[in-house]
Amino acid sequence: MSHVISTPADRPADTLTRLRRLHRAELPLATAALARYLIGKVLVREHADGRSSGRIVETEAYPPGDAAGHAFRGATRRNRALYLERGHAYVYFVYGSSYMCNVTSEAAGVGAGVLLRALEPLDGIDVMMLRRGISRVCDLARGPGRLAAAMAIDRRCDGIDLCAAGELWLAAAPRAAGPIARSVRIGITREIGRSWRFYERGNPAVSGPRRLRA
DNA sequence: TATGCGATATTCT
DNA sequence: GAATATCGCATAG
Numbered sequence: 502m503s504h505v506i507s508t509p510a511d512r513p514a515d516t517l518t519r520l521r522r523l524h525r526a527e528l529p530l531a532t533a534a535l536a537r538y539l540i541g542k543v544l545v546r547e548h549a550d551g552r553s554s555g556r557i558v559e560t561e562a563y564p565p566g567d568a569a570g571h572a573f574r575g576a577t578r579r580n581r582a583l584y585l586e587r588g589h590a591y592v593y594f595v596y597g598s599s600y601m602c603n604v605t606s607e608a609a610g611v612g613a614g615v616l617l618r619a620l621e622p623l624d625g626i627d628v629m630m631l632r633r634g635i636s637r638v639c640d641l642a643r644g645p646g647r648l649a650a651a652m653a654i655d656r657r658c659d660g661i662d663l664c665a666a667g668e669l670w671l672a673a674a675p676r677a678a679g680p681i682a683r684s685v686r687i688g689i690t691r692e693i694g695r696s697w698r699f700y701e702r703g704n705p706a707v708s709g710p711r712r713l714r715a
Numbered sequence: 716t717a718t719g720c721g722a723t724a725t726t727c728t
Numbered sequence: 729g730a731a732t733a734t735c736g737c738a739t740a741g
Binding site for chain 1: 731732733734735
């Protein structure tokens with residue numbers, strides 16, 4: 502970054518993208534339908550650093566009964582939030598380095614969700630750059646671990662209601678989404694072959710190898 | 716551009 | 729003790 506354009510504290514509220522919070526009733530109940538529905542919607546983080554947000558451009562569904570899903574072997578302390586009513590955050594830590602942010606799906610008690618894999622940064626881009634230590638905008642939240650890092654999402658966000666005012670919430674699409682494509686999921690060893698990954702075709706903020714972005 | 720590898724810590728077996 | 733819904737760097741083509 503050659504120069505700083507503004508800091509969050511300086512930024513007037515009227516330069517932020519106008520966003521409307523999603524109502525839970527708008528969220529599809531079924532996991533794959535929700536995963537597709539979330540493409541183009543916005544994840545918003547209200548933090549001491551100011552607001553950061555991004556368009557969701559890549560998701561993966563982990564439906565009921567999916568052997569790759571964390572609820573497959575029943576409830577544990579880690580996956581507890583996954584059983585909440587749809588529209589809650591399920592955040593967990595993996596690989597000793599990355600947090601993953603999911604949106605719960607289905608009815609309360611079922612145990613299923615949608616992994617948020619990538620965002621196209623919208624507001625608070627300078628804060629995201631500071632958090633990530635890089636300046637290329639399309640790489641800030643390209644991949645689930647990077648997404649969480651860019652948005653300062655950690656285990657404290659686990660269980661948050663994303664349909665309520667708070668530190669983390671979901672907003673309606675600020676503009677129409679581009680064509681939505683689907684593919685197999687990334688980084689799993691079971692149920693490979695299921696086409697439960699959704700993404701906005703051609704968006705440079707989508708993760709994965711080229712063949713899974715076209 | 717693609718593939719491979721190590722780092723890392725939490726959870727579950 | 730094993731596995732892991734990843735990342736970033738290294739190396740080869």
